[in-house]
Amino acid sequence: MQSAMSSTYIPTGDIRSFGSFGPAYEVGQPVHELENGDWMVEITLIETGEKAEYRLSDLLDDPEAK
Numbered sequence: 001m002q003s004a005m006s007s008t009y010i011p012t013g014d015i016r017s018f019g020s021f022g023p024a025y026e027v028g029q030p031v032h033e034l035e036n037g038d039w040m041v042e043i044t045l046i047e048t049g050e051k052a053e054y055r056l057s058d059l060l061d062d063p064e065a066k
Contacts, residue, residue: 014026
């Protein structure tokens, strides 16, 4: 049986930023699926090393960090 995760693209290892001027973070592994089909993904803030969970749908809207 194929899981929903196998068809969901997660840009693991990408460096992105929160909007155009926000801090940079590295995209990690998926943590868990939400009831609406979205995923929570672990991210690591580049400046502090702090780990957090972030919605995949929001992450995919964020630009790659420059």
